[in-house]
Amino acid sequence: MSAVDEGTFTALRSRLQQAAEAFADGPRALEGILLGIVDDVDRAVREPLEIFPVCHHSPASALAMARRLREKQPKVVYLELCEDMAPLLTELRNCRLPVAVQAYATEVDGFPAEWAPLSVVAPITEASAEYQAIAYALDTPGVELVLVDRSSDHVFQWQENGGDTAEPATDGDAPAEEEAALHGDAVGVEIGDLRPRFAELEEYLLRHGRVRHWSEWWHQYVELPLGDSDHATYLQVMLLIGSLFRRLAPGDPHRVRVDEDRERHMWTRMRSHLAATGTDPADSIYVCGAFHAASRVAEFGVDGDDGFDISAPSATRWQHGLIPSSHAAIEAQFGLAAGSVSIAANQFAKNLRRTRVTPYRLTGQAGGGGPKKGARKTAQAAAMAPAALPPGGGPADSDMLTGFLQRPPVLDRLDETELLGWSVEIVRAARRNGYLASTADAIAVFETSILLAGLRDRAKPTPYDFQDAAVTCIEKDRVPGRRDVRRLTEIMLGGDRLGQVGYDALPPLARDVHDRLAPLALGLQQRGVRRALLDMTSRPELEQCSDVLWMLRYLMPHGAARPVMGERRLGERPIQESWDLALGTHQRALIELGYEGVSIEQVLEQRLRRTAYGPQATTATVLETVEDATLYLRSRRLADELGLRALDVLATERGVDGAPEVLRRARRLLGHYRTSEPSLPGWIEAFVKTGYAHYCTLLPTAFADEDASVCQVAAMLGFLFSMESLALSLGCDRTQLELAVAQSHPDDPAKTALLWAARAQLGRLSRADLRARCDALLANPLVVPSYPRYLSGFLHALEPVPQLADFVVEAVSQAFARLPDPVLLPWLPTLITTLRDAGDLAPLLIREAGRVFPGRLAALDAWVPPWQGDPATTPTGPSRAGSAGRGALPLLAAHPATCAAAAHLLGCEGTWQAATPAPAGAVLLTRHPRTAQELRVLLAGPSGPALR
Structure with a gap:
């Protein structure tokens, strides 16, 4: 720097001091600010x-x-x-x-x-x-x-x-x-x-x-x-x-x-x-x-x-x-x-x-x-x-x-030429976007821009003046296209320029993703959507691309990798898939994945662990991570680790909010392991055993808790009944479930119906008793308004007890036949939403209704519902028990040991009598007709054919 003249800003200081004295009541405050500004400039240039x-x-x-x-x-x-x-x-x-x-x-x-x-x-x-x-x-x-x-x-x-x-x-x-x-x-x-x-x-x-x-x-x-x-x-x-x-x-x-x-x-x-x-x-x-x-x-x-001390950085890894x-x-x-x-x-x-x-x-x-x-x-x-x-x-x-402060602005002829070009170009752009613009509008935009600049005391129009003039002269009453005139001017004056990080500047993970997707030959670094068609049958090497795309779909924002055709399920291998890819548009998200690891597999594993071990993790979310680890990473090691974590979380839960999701995911994982593995993993066996005891303990409380919904209680029962055979083989005691059901005393009608279904599944309540209770409810005018809530409980009961499908069809049919319209019609939206939320229940009911109701319209007039037929043929009267017993005699007589064991299981006492004209076991069955009926149910099911 050259030598500093002490009088460099003397003239400016004098002018500012005079201005402060002229425009301020007391010159000290304003003078201090203005002269301080000059001192700051003088100090910086020196x-x-x-x-x-x-x-x-x-x-x-x-x-x-x-x-x-x-x-x-x-x-x-x-x-x-x-x-x-x-x-x-x-x-x-x-x-x-x-x-x-x-x-x-x-x-x-x-x-x-x-x-x-x-x-x-x-x-x-x-x-x-x-x-x-x-x-x-x-x-x-x-x-x-x-x-x-x-x-x-x-x-x-x-x-x-x-x-x-x-x-x-x-x-x-x-x-x-x-x-x-x-x-x-x-x-x-x-x-x-x-x-x-x-x-x-x-x-x-x-x-x-x-x-x-x-x-x-x-x-x-x-x-x-x-x-x-x-x-x-x-x-x-x-x-x-x-x-x-x-x-x-x-x-x-x-x-x-x-x-x-x-x-x-x-x-x-x-x-x-x-x-x-x-x-x-x-x-x-x-x-x-x-x-x-x-x-x-x-x-x-x-x-x-x-004297300034710079503090040490934290332990955060950047x-x-x-x-x-x-x-x-x-x-x-x-x-x-x-x-x-x-x-x-x-x-x-x-x-x-x-x-x-x-x-x-x-x-x-x-x-x-x-x-x-x-x-x-x-x-x-x-x-x-x-x-x-x-x-x-x-x-x-x-x-x-x-x-500089005293110099007036000068109008440049080059700006006038540029303004004329802008006016022509904006009219051309407006016509392309549906506006009825003409040469007259271009002249109007040009003159209005100059007029606005003059009104605003400007020597020449700025791009902002031109933008206001274009909106005023072209956008008259409506916007015919996607872009208004203000946006058109922004595009014309430069537009939104988008940057891109080159391949060599990408982190290792992003480069690895592009390398592994190179067989698609789509130029995925460019912005925009690319359609990828994967035929793994003719090109098996594309299966690796499919694995990468599914992991990207899991890790990146919506739209970066979107499947158009194809899905990934447990135990299935992809055949053909179609994808819409926009990795260039979502390049930032892909780059930030590179900050978390060197490969997408590592990042996905870290994300799954972070979710499973997070403070807000529930049993359902941990089971979801187990499923994702199996689905996307095919890692048995990680799945077993996360499965043990799910077992720990289940043991500490005290609520039943996630019971429906736990049931769905546990069933899906159990079915996958049974079909694809020679033996069940140890964690899933321990999970079933622990879950059986856990839900048995919570069942009475959930039936009485007003915050626990009927759907959640039904999911608990679904877990207990569907996993019962595996749990009993692992050492669980069925008495625990029977005691839990016996200790349950709900007040809600829907939960009451659900409890009846559970007792029927356990053999503590017969079909005849269920029908009798429903008939009593319909016969009581005080209970009729709340009868649809009982029906809702029976609908949810199909989750734990799908064998009640024929009875639910009967109960719903009785409701449509006997309930008054003021009670029936308000319940219909609830029925629809219940069936919609539980998507697997509707096919079950439709299939059972198709079996019960006639298949042709002409047969509907002469059709008599099974529950309203002749007493001799109606499956609810005593004659059915006698006929069942007589139809089952040859089979039971041929297997006396099985008959005696079943009778002992049902609590029936009796002895066999030999040398009688009737077949062996006939005396025992005639003495206990109800036992014969229950045996028929055990051997053939509630809707099976009669034994001959």
């Missing part, structure tokens, strides 16, 4: 280590950065960016901007558990000063790039100390908005964001600037004037704005402490690097936000204090990578107006064409969004010629503020 203030995604900052780097050619570039992100910057050359550098942690150690996962992103666009500095440092031999801002770990450390986990911060931390899908729920690190923290100041600037939002104000009053300015003017104006916003910021102690700690951290790191390397500060440049350039901390400058970004994601995350980043990119291309400055660009950078329409030739010509300073250039420490 610093031996050159400070370069920037604004986030500002085309003026990017242009000034490129120009200054070519002039100064510094050997060290200090950049305000998280210091732990430095290794990732070299991978930017393998990406198409915009992308974001991300630090990610799935498991936290030293932070509250509810913060997980932790994510910090720093988006980078080509029209940004930080990208120009990165490209210069990485592609210029002998230049070192040093990141000096706090690490990602310190971002959350300082949030914890401040007691705030999601506080929006200027030039610092900002929570991700919901619509910023590409960035996810991340804390954004902005480089050089400039926005007033004083709400009244921002409102004042917007109102007097006649603009709608901050992005428009910045474009009109900062971007356009600084686009043609020299380095000294740019430097002092940015320092002035940063100092103004800093001095007028509200005194939030936590916010002030975080800002000052960041500045202390950065200056401490820079002094340490200068001392360690011996670099001359004159050969270095410090790129930071204008808000931090006007710092007043004691550690400021190369001669500042060294992963780093690049994720795709977009203009819309940046705008949503950092509170910018829609389309402002696209307009900034367009303005940057305009500045390059006008000033002939050659921007820096990483070698091999893909998908450039740089100058268009012949700008490449201009850039090449400018690269061969030395960069020219704009008129008025001078030393950075000379007073350029006074002239």
Whole structure:
């Protein structure tokens, strides 16, 4: 730096002091602010280590950065960016901007558990000063790039100390908005964001600037004037704005402490690097936000204090990578107006064409969004010629503020030509989208844009003026297509540019996924949906692709891998499948999977374990992880481990909320192991044994508990009855179940009917008694209104006792025949929802009704229900028992030992009499006709044919 003239800003100080005395009641307060701003600028320009203030995604900052780097050619570039992100910057050359550098942690150690996962992103666009500095440092031999801002770990450390986990911060931390899908729920690190923290100041600037939002104000009053300015003017104006916003910021102690700690951290790191390397500060440049350039901390400058202690990082293990970004994601995350980043990119291309400055660009950078329409030739010509300073250039420490603040804006003819082109193009785009626009509308948009700029005291129309004029002149009463005119203008002025991370910059997991899906030959790195057809019969190697796709469907968001045809079930192998794949669109999610492991199998196993061992894990969720481990990983080891975990969780549960899901998954797993394994795993046998005792213990309480639904109690009984044979073979005692049923005394009609069905299954209640009880309910006028609730209980009883299907058909038919309409009709929605929720019950009832009812309409008139037929043939009267006994005599007489054992089992006493005309056993059966009836039921089933 040249020698400093003590009178550099004397004239400006004098003018500001006079203004303070003229516009303030007491000059002291306003004078202190205005003169303090000049002092901040003077202090920053005097610093031996050159400070370069920037604004986030500002085309003026990017242009000034490129120009200054070519002039100064510094050997060290200090950049305000998280210091732990430095290794990732070299991978930017393998990406198409915009992308974001991300630090990610799935498991936290030293932070509250509810913060997980932790994510910090720093988006980078080509029209940004930080990208120009990165490209210069990485592609210029002998230049070192040093990141000096706090690490990602310190971002959350300082949030914890401040007691705030999601506080929006200027030039610092900002929570991700919901619509910023590409960035996810991340804390954004902005480089050089400039926005007033004083709400009244921002409102004042917007109102007097006649603009709608901050992005428009910045474009009109900062971007356009600084686009043609020299380095000294740019430097002092940015320092002035940063100092103004800093001095007028509200005194939030936590916010002030975080800002000052960041500045202390950065200056401490820079002094340490200068001392360690011996670099001359004159050969270095410090790129930071204008808000931090006007710092007043004691550690400021190369001669500042060294008393700041940087705390040690926590034990959290951070992963780093690049994720795709977009203009819309940046705008949503950092509170910018829609389309402002696209307009900034367009303005940057305009500045390059006008000033002939050659921007820096990483070698091999893909998908450039740089100058268009012949700008490449201009850039090449400018690269061969030395960069020219704009008129008025001078030393950075000379007073350029006074002239800049007094200079009036100038209308450029090039802007009028551009405005005319915009007007024609927006009419063309509107016609393509269904608007009835014409040449007259193009003229109207052109003239209205100029008129709006004049009404707003602007020398030339801005893109925002043009957007308002287009909406006014073209969008008259309705939107005929999917896009309105405002969206059409955003697309025309640059659109939402989407970034992409190249294959070489992907983590190992993402590269492995693309390699394993390579046989599909679909170009899955591109955005959009790709249709994949897998025929494993003709191409067996595609079965491995199918395994990868099913795991991606489990791990990634909806839409990344969506099966159109095909499903995966236990014990089945895929034959043909069809998929809609959008891995390029969901690239961020795939990259973040790479932070959790080196393969999708490892990540899936970790997810399953995390779910099974989580504090909210239930028996049903753990059984689901067992099924998923078998289904997707085909891992017997992991399934056995998770099965033992399900056994432990079941033993500690005291409720029955998950009983229906436990029953369904236990049945499915048991059926799978029985058909595919030579023997049952030890954990499933222990689970059945423990579950049998567990549900027997909870059964009386569940019958009496009002919070336990009839569906849950039915699921408990379903588990007990369907697993009974296996449980008894493993050593369980059936007496425990009989005692549990005997101790159950429900008050709810539905549970009462369910209990009757359980007693019928245990042989404690006959079909005749069930019919008699239902007839008594229908005969009691006081009970008739609640009779449908009994029927609901019988419907749920089909889950544990499917043998009652014929009786349920009879009971429902009796209800339709005998219940009055005021009782029957309100129950019909309940009947429909019950059958819909239990999808396996409806086919059972339909099949049984088809067996009972006539198959033809003509036979319906003469048909008599079995339960209302002739007493001699009705299966409810005593004659049925006698006929059953007589029909069963030959069979029982041929097997006397079986008959005696069955009689003893049913509690019937008697002896065989020999040498009688009747067959052997006839006397015993005639003495006990009811026993003969029960034997028939045991041997042939309740709906089986009569024994002959």
